[in-house]
Amino acid sequence: MKCLVFIKQIPDPDIPPTQFRVDTRTNTVAPPQGSSPAVSLLDELAVEAALRLKDALGGEVTAVSLCNDPVMNVIKKPLAMGADSLILLQDPAFEGGDAFTTARVLAAAVKKIGSYDLILCGRQAGDWDNGQVGSYVAESLGIPCITIVGKLEAVSGKIRAERTVGDTVETVEAPMPALVTAGNEVGRARYPKLRDIMAAGRKQPTIWSAKDLGLDPSTVGAKGALTKVRRLYVEEKAGQCEVLKGETPAEAGENLALKLRELKII
Amino acid sequence: MANGAGVLIVGEVAGRELAGITGELLGVGRKLANARGEELLAVFLGSGIGATAAGAFAQGADKVYVVDNSLLASYQPESYAAAMERVCAELTPGILLMGATYMGRDLAPKLACRLKTGLATDCVALNIDPQTRGMLATRAAYGAKAMAEVDCGTVRPAMASVKTKSQEPLEPDSSRRGAVVPIAVQLNAALAKTQVVNRVTVEVKGIRLEDARIVVGGGRGLGSIANWKSLEALAADLKGAVGSTRGACDEGYCEMATQLGITAKSIAPELYIAVGISGASQHMGGVSFSKHIVCINKDAESPVFKLSQYGVVGKWEDVLPAFHRKVKELLAG
Numbered sequence: 001m002k003c004l005v006f007i008k009q010i011p012d013p014d015i016p017p018t019q020f021r022v023d024t025r026t027n028t029v030a031p032p033q034g035s036s037p038a039v040s041l042l043d044e045l046a047v048e049a050a051l052r053l054k055d056a057l058g059g060e061v062t063a064v065s066l067c068n069d070p071v072m073n074v075i076k077k078p079l080a081m082g083a084d085s086l087i088l089l090q091d092p093a094f095e096g097g098d099a100f101t102t103a104r105v106l107a108a109a110v111k112k113i114g115s116y117d118l119i120l121c122g123r124q125a126g127d128w129d130n131g132q133v134g135s136y137v138a139e140s141l142g143i144p145c146i147t148i149v150g151k152l153e154a155v156s157g158k159i160r161a162e163r164t165v166g167d168t169v170e171t172v173e174a175p176m177p178a179l180v181t182a183g184n185e186v187g188r189a190r191y192p193k194l195r196d197i198m199a200a201g202r203k204q205p206t207i208w209s210a211k212d213l214g215l216d217p218s219t220v221g222a223k224g225a226l227t228k229v230r231r232l233y234v235e236e237k238a239g240q241c242e243v244l245k246g247e248t249p250a251e252a253g254e255n256l257a258l259k260l261r262e263l264k265i266i
Numbered sequence: 267m268a269n270g271a272g273v274l275i276v277g278e279v280a281g282r283e284l285a286g287i288t289g290e291l292l293g294v295g296r297k298l299a300n301a302r303g304e305e306l307l308a309v310f311l312g313s314g315i316g317a318t319a320a321g322a323f324a325q326g327a328d329k330v331y332v333v334d335n336s337l338l339a340s341y342q343p344e345s346y347a348a349a350m351e352r353v354c355a356e357l358t359p360g361i362l363l364m365g366a367t368y369m370g371r372d373l374a375p376k377l378a379c380r381l382k383t384g385l386a387t388d389c390v391a392l393n394i395d396p397q398t399r400g401m402l403a404t405r406a407a408y409g410a411k412a413m414a415e416v417d418c419g420t421v422r423p424a425m426a427s428v429k430t431k432s433q434e435p436l437e438p439d440s441s442r443r444g445a446v447v448p449i450a451v452q453l454n455a456a457l458a459k460t461q462v463v464n465r466v467t468v469e470v471k472g473i474r475l476e477d478a479r480i481v482v483g484g485g486r487g488l489g490s491i492a493n494w495k496s497l498e499a500l501a502a503d504l505k506g507a508v509g510s511t512r513g514a515c516d517e518g519y520c521e522m523a524t525q526l527g528i529t530a531k532s533i534a535p536e537l538y539i540a541v542g543i544s545g546a547s548q549h550m551g552g553v554s555f556s557k558h559i560v561c562i563n564k565d566a567e568s569p570v571f572k573l574s575q576y577g578v579v580g581k582w583e584d585v586l587p588a589f590h591r592k593v594k595e596l597l598a599g
């Protein structure tokens with residue numbers, strides 16, 4: 001079973017709201033001093049889901065990322081978790097793209113890779129939370145796409161995935177090759193072992209440019225984008241919290257109930 | 267499709283009624299259509315839904331269309347995308363909206379890719395740029411820590427999916443009526459590349475989370491499955507429902523289906539009571555449309571206080587029983 005996993009490096013998702021700043025000139029995040037980027041959490045879950053298939057069935061896992069400014073110990077995390085190889089798609093022409101152009105580059109990389117059974121990605125990347133790239137790639141490649149999956153199983157040429165739809169859990173099947181997007185429902189991602197982190201450090205990623213992928217630079221990055229972020233800003237939260245007091249925590253609790261009555265909510 | 271006119275919403279039905287999101291889409295769609303001086307159109311895909319779809323007139327639609335086909339009885343990605351491609355070719359809308367629902371999250375990007383048009387997902391506000399007449403979408407980014415205004419581009423139809431509960435439906439006007447127009451679409455079963463082979467529905471006890479007037483949310487701070495019961499008891503007395511965080515789900519305190527947040531359910535109750543929840547932006551992004559938010563947390567520095575109207579600093583073990591007792595007393599008296 002050969003799995004390709006799309007992973008994105010994003011600014012630290014755990015920057016506390018109080019330290020979260022944006023650069024209004026570039027409409028990007030201005031991370032605080034000393035913060036390190038991370039692999040988008042749901043992409044880690046996609047890697048985890050791929051590794052579980054590999055654990056069960058054997059085969060290989062290749063991580064693929066479009067990333068012009070990789071931090072090596074971050075972007076190599078899938079290798080440390082157990083992926084076999086890493087392909088980085090890098091080109092100044094990729095700058096300023098949107099989900100549509102990102103998908104165009106990723107789909108070109110998949111075509112260059114050639115053979116695979118399953119593509120996994122996150123349901124949405126933790127920077128723009130778009131939730132588009134997976135579906136776009138599947139459409140471009142003309143393969144089935146199952147979004148927001150949890151448990152996966154591969155049986156006789158088909159991928160079988162569980163999806164939570166409201167109060168219903170659906171089991172969906174599609175013939176492979178197929179693409180799935182990982183949701184929270186995958187569960188927890190494994191922690192890399194120190195030994196594996198060291199080994200990953202010694203592995204070299206393969207790097208492909210627009211030219212390597214046979215892409216016309218005017219169809220990717222800002223030039224090819226269909227949407228444009230006009231403004232990125234942090235909303236001022238107006239509400240001031242009133243902390244309710246009491247002689248004891250219990251009394252404060254009673255005061256909260258009284259407050260809700262005063263507001264006629266209960 | 268360079269030119270297009272009209273604002274088209276993709277309606278959804280729940281049983282024999284319009285789903286809540288449909289009214290919300292018609293509400294925001296009406297505003298956009300008025301701003302562009304165009305008609306508001308609604309389309310429904312399904313099987314035997316014509317009578318239900320007619321309800322969209324009262325909620326603001328100028329024209330209502332259905333694609334009625336047994337292959338559309340329940341959502342199937344390729345069949346729905348093919349039907350919508352046909353609908354767009356026929357109606358040539360300038361703007362296309364759907365809900366960021368289970369269907370919309372799957373269908374919107376699939377369709378946008380086929381139409382090669384710009385899509386903004388999970389939008390909380392939509393406006394028309396007076397200069398370009400294009401659609402500007404406001405949506406949360408970076409785990410709901412920031413807001414982004416996105417220009418949906420010049421290809422028609424410009425697309426957006428709208429966050430559930432983020433828009434106000436119009437006051438229904440039963441004098442608004444019309445004939446539902448069928449759109450014929452050639453479909454065949456072989457289009458479907460994915461197949462649902464099994465469905466298991468978890469029986470929800472009591473009120474559905476999305477419909478509850480009061481929601482008690484629990485987080486990792488609850489500490490155990492046994493403790494979760496105290497939230498359920500409180501919610502039952504308030505005739506409300508229990509929601510949860512990723513933290514609580516990861517610990518196995520509750521069902522995944524109860525999770526609230528940007529990658530889970532979003533709700534807009536009258537009151538949200540956050541207990542043992544730190545207030546991470548990704549969680550609060552799913553509850554931020556609540557009318558009132560209050561919290562109980564032992565750590566006064568927790569971000570949840572920043573987003574709450576009232577809060578109590580203390581261990582829930584100390585605060586919640588007294589709160590619950592008082593609530594019962596007030597409700598009885």
Ligand SMILES: Cc1cc2nc3c(=O)[nH]c(=O)nc-3n(C[C@H](O)[C@H](O)[C@H](O)COP(=O)(O)OP(=O)(O)OC[C@H]3O[C@@H](n4cnc5c(N)ncnc54)[C@H](O)[C@@H]3O)c2cc1C
Pocket residue numbers: 013041042125126409484485486487488510511512513514525526527528529530541542543544545546547548549552562563564565568580581582583
């Ligand atoms: C891409 C992405 C998407 C995400 N999507 C979601 C989502 O949709 N929904 C979601 O919920 N999360 C989501 N998360 C996770 C989110 O960032 C937080 O990790 C999660 O919400 C934290 O859950 P929590 O508040 O229960 O736990 P914690 O952050 O561990 O907070 C526990 C809180 O309980 C308090 N506490 C502890 N003991 C007590 C006590 N005895 N009495 C009172 N208070 C106590 C603590 O002070 C603390 O504030 C997402 C994360 C990422 C990166």
Ligand SMILES: Nc1ncnc2c1ncn2[C@@H]1O[C@H](COP(=O)(O)O)[C@@H](O)[C@H]1O
Pocket residue numbers: 006007008009040042043046064065066067099102106120121122123124125126128129130131132133134
């Ligand atoms: N630059 C990128 N490189 C690799 N994968 C990506 C990139 N951008 C998005 N993806 C993948 O597509 C998923 C959905 O992204 P998005 O549509 O941007 O929310 C992510 O979770 C990733 O798995």
